[in-house]
Amino acid sequence: MTDKTIHVTVWNEFLHEKKDSSVAEIYPEGIHEAIAKYLNERSGIETRTATLEEPEHGLTDDVLNSTDVLIWWGHMAHDRVRDDIVEKIHHRITCDGMGLIVLHSAHHSKIFKRLMGTSCSLRWREDGQRERLWVVSPWHPIAEDIGDYFEIEQTEMYGEFFDIPKPDEIVFISWFKGGEVFRSGCCFYRGRGKIFYFRPGHETYPIYHNRMVLRVIENAVRWAAPVERPRTLTIPRAIHARPLEDLK
């Protein structure tokens, strides 16, 4: 574990901010820039951004191959993300150990559904009411500096059943004023990669200006950074293996 810099790419669909003035008011440079600005101020993290309408969605081989942790926000244009780029991201995660942080409405992104193998559907309601996130894994690095719970005053509701595989770790469970609960911070391991789904983040609320939310994202970045190891020989292809013991 060397103290090397973590290279983060924040990907954003970046459509709501262009089309909707009330969103642009909250995120004048886009959700990606709000997150990137915060992360760039933290020690040991270097962040750039990429968006849907750039060539190759801003995710060229050069960018992907030099990204340690990819943060993903999308909502209205999941289908416009190219399948071949989704497969490249999948390869980078499972083979090379690139981390992935999936935010809010990206539960329906192609890459998250591809990795989960399920519909990733859920209940939702845009009511602008309170959410309270309870820590249920007090040992977890993603809960660093977070108390027993934290609150978001106005948010969109997501409720169970959330159609995901059983998470390898649940960091947060949310309470919603309207009567629902949600597994709001979920860790998954796939091949060499670490994946964190984090629920907060609707475009019409200033969620990504909330210091607790940003702190959780920072914690997740540090947690999701790749572990340095020799390549795992069986990802992604089967290998024919000679015996390691004498079979006489």
Add this chain to the structure above:
Amino acid sequence: MTDKTIHVTVWNEFLHEKKDSSVAEIYPEGIHEAIAKYLNERSGIETRTATLEEPEHGLTDDVLNSTDVLIWWGHMAHDRVRDDIVEKIHHRITCDGMGLIVLHSAHHSKIFKRLMGTSCSLRWREDGQRERLWVVSPWHPIAEDIGDYFEIEQTEMYGEFFDIPKPDEIVFISWFKGGEVFRSGCCFYRGRGKIFYFRPGHETYPIYHNRMVLRVIENAVRWAAPVERPRTLTIPRAIHARPLEDLK
């Protein structure tokens, strides 16, 4: 928990048995018939079969909709399985709770990879040596009547790293004479469905005549049968939900 009959469909690619006389000698009517014959002799189980070269691979809507547990064996022709039928199977599992038992080389089947979201690759070697399967979940219904371990005298080797998500339960871990280990009996929950991957089963050995192997498959059938519940509203589609509490 009513004592109702479990309807099983055993699906087999059924190509090796037609093409290779040494395989046909072991399984004259095909692997599917060897498994179906055993299961049909057990109380409370009714079994039929389906194969690749039948129309719709033998998996019409009528067949799928009346199947409680689907058993899947494939090896050389995974790519010939129609994508639309794979999606139907996926829907039956995650929405309706149909069980799925994935045998041996079906680790590379489309339906298993679709559900896992990973490459499902592994190490392998056809050396005809001994395998010993150790029970590591002694409480598990799939281990019913099985002692601390059981052996298969001649088998193909599968070794780690097996590129699957962390199993929700590991029932068996295999030892191989050549020096490898393998998570040989793995349970996964996806949506409403239960999935069991069971490693033994190469076509050139009489694995499916082994009473321990057959007993594990029977146990898995009983474990994988659907639980009767009202439909889960959020599988596979998100729903817009009214608040359950007064939001005033």
Add this chain to the structure above:
Amino acid sequence: MTDKTIHVTVWNEFLHEKKDSSVAEIYPEGIHEAIAKYLNERSGIETRTATLEEPEHGLTDDVLNSTDVLIWWGHMAHDRVRDDIVEKIHHRITCDGMGLIVLHSAHHSKIFKRLMGTSCSLRWREDGQRERLWVVSPWHPIAEDIGDYFEIEQTEMYGEFFDIPKPDEIVFISWFKGGEVFRSGCCFYRGRGKIFYFRPGHETYPIYHNRMVLRVIENAVRWAAPVERPRTLTIPRAIHARPLEDLK
């Protein structure tokens, strides 16, 4: 899986009902009899009861050795349960596979804390407000016949952080009107035994007359019944083992 009768023993501290007339009004014969009465009406289950103030707490060797599933309710007198009997119960669970269902305030019972290895502490408040239990494992036998959620109109609150090991399965997550969440239905596997913690059940509310609560307990009984297998040789004592392969 033979269709044999499941022998259940419902254990109750049985002190509140004797001392407090408001509790006695709800459970005139005790909480144990309310649960036992329901279970005895279900097919394939035979139930008896045992209480703290009986000799050996009603848990003689004969009783324990013929119990498939033990249900445990306690609150004000955890310390009066004899340590040697706790050890006998532990042995029956881990060595013989007896199931254990731990209800509500029994989170602080000696047997549950002994099995968990943690303090099993939590937040609580007796406010008589609504609880809503959401199903987060739609595939689970303990959720049989239960919809996406069910409600209890008046209950005591239990909130996170609940100091237990990460549950092997979470069946229900509760929402409370006062702002808390709780992992309300938790499965644990220990040795050969299955353990289910179920939150509802305060003595001052008619929780054990609620058909949903009783149905969950019935489902849990069927799930927790022992799997028939030869004895696991290494529970509870280490064994010196000869090699299974030729070491020449």
Add this chain to the structure above:
Amino acid sequence: MTDKTIHVTVWNEFLHEKKDSSVAEIYPEGIHEAIAKYLNERSGIETRTATLEEPEHGLTDDVLNSTDVLIWWGHMAHDRVRDDIVEKIHHRITCDGMGLIVLHSAHHSKIFKRLMGTSCSLRWREDGQRERLWVVSPWHPIAEDIGDYFEIEQTEMYGEFFDIPKPDEIVFISWFKGGEVFRSGCCFYRGRGKIFYFRPGHETYPIYHNRMVLRVIENAVRWAAPVERPRTLTIPRAIHARPLEDLK
């Protein structure tokens, strides 16, 4: 995540080395010093030692309260460890997040059994044959710099069934020449604490001079270090909590 020094205490029973010249030859200053020497050479780690026959086993309040990660080796004198000190260690782990690394025969130590709640028994044989440890969690920080597997040429055998709760993570599964397998690197989370059980380490072999074994211990130290957070209010005692929402 600040780059602060991790304070490690290596605890050793330190009896075999005093009594048995063949052990003393391998570990002239004791197993604890072999491990401490390696760790002290690594950046960001400061290590001291403590042993059974020191006053309070060398684990005074001052020592415990300034330990981030405790490493534990014991074998022949588990019973001589004082119960009150075991409870102090338990408290430091679950309440304060001190990490614990349990080595080899310490599977039967009081603190490990106390945390697990099971017998922690297993099969064993002192045959001096080969062990091969396979990585089954390629994403795991404890597998940093480790390839698909590593080998120990001469070791004592430990085999399944290992009577522990289902590990929260399995990092290594061992293959033994004599025919057994073993979950050799297991992670557990309890309260705020992280626990790693690591199998290799018999006193009659130079296991703790093996660079791979030492590297795994170093990785585990970094992984097990506490996460900085406010105290979790419900560990170890329940709290009566006022409602967070208006209950009118």
